[in-house]
Amino acid sequence: MSPAWTVELLKVRKSPVTRTAFGAMAAIAAFFSVGAALLAARGTAEGSLAGAKVAAMVDGVGWSAVGGAFGQIVSVLWLLGTGVVAAWTCGREYSDRTLGQLLALPTPSSRIATAKLGSVMLASSVAAVAGALLALVSGVVAGMGPPAVGDLQTMGAGVLAGVAGAWLALPFAWVGTVGRGYLPAVGALLGIVMVSQVVVLLGGGSWFPWAVPSLLVGAGGAEAAADVSALGVVLVVGVGAAAWASTVTTWSRLQLV
């Protein structure tokens, strides 16, 4: 493993910021999805008010409801959580005034940036898989029985939605770099989440990249999922790739001004 990857993976593994963020994301996704399914079942069976409300938000009962709820929460939570971590990872040396120690080294700063982004994506993806496994274990413990193959596929789609959300969070690493700190990037992240809501309400969700993952896993219903265009999927891939390339390029030109 290259020095840059060794160092950045070590920082991701040891940092309380990343451990807390990704641990909390996995736990919230698991317990929210199983809890939502249990509440929905109670609402259907016992006329519970809370259950009735949740039942309106998730499709079906049992593992079907778990898979649907998992995808919906992961697609949003991974964008938010990974966005904060990515911004902090690329902006922390500015905020701590230690950037100079990462410049003019035998290890090019572009490689350090690549390792930073890769480490965040890797940790975020592992957290998505961990969240799915935790949801499956929690569901079995809660008495749902073993999931069917189709339910596992739905959970898998949820994991992919999480990875897509993390990929769409990479622009905030770039904002953290050009903004010389993570706070501007956190502001931009909150802005994108709000803009996404407005764009979906105005009917542009099928192509707006930050809305596409949640629509694909059913946040807007089956009809909205079917309406997602190929352009929207291409834009999801393109936005993350462009953010990765821009961040690495910006880092390769960094100076301690």
Add this chain to the structure above:
Amino acid sequence: MTSLEARGLVRRFGDVTAVDGVDLDVVAGQVHALVGLNGSGKTTLLRMLAGVLRPDAGVIRLTSGTEPSGAVVGHLIDAPAAYPELTVEQNLTSAALLRAVPRALVPHAVTRAATALGIGDLLTRRAGGLSLGNRQRLGLAAALVHDPQLVVLDEPTNGLDPAGVLAVRRLVLERARTAGCAILVSSHHLDELARMADRITVLHRGRVVGSLEPQTPDLEVQLFAMAARADGIDVTEELSRPTLAPKPEARS
């Protein structure tokens, strides 16, 4: 043995010229001190010489023929790189790896650098729990972990107690005298610089305005006078005036 030559260095920030045509030589085996009042351009010049800031004009070259790069230059500029979540050992290991120390040699390099800075007993401590002075020692150890030929240090004794100041002085002198390093250091502690520098260059408003002899008295007065003369202010009268009333003679 590597020396550094800088010729005609210029760096502007908008309308402000922070460094304006500076020539500087940092000779192998010598400690070269850079002094000046606040805003004189010291840090900007050090950043360019360390390679973390590009000059608008001028050249920087090493006499060894190699490009100034992190493989041969060690620097501590701004805050020390002490990641709070990592231990002292992990911080130094990271610094060594990023500075291209071969993996097999990293443990030895880490131990040697930590011992030289007097933090060998703190290797398992998290950097977040270190005092300001020990974080500075960690930053210095990280700057020197790869045994560089040229060392650039900006205010290296910041936050250090007297024992730390002494350790840094001994280390700087050992690196210059024994290892033949070229060392460039800036500080406002002129008395400390007088104890370790071979040459002192005075920078004022981005230009070199003279040099001081390290062994002469009243370096602060000389520095102030040099800066004032560069601004066209005649301070001869003020400097010749006694600062304290003469002590009364003891009764016999």
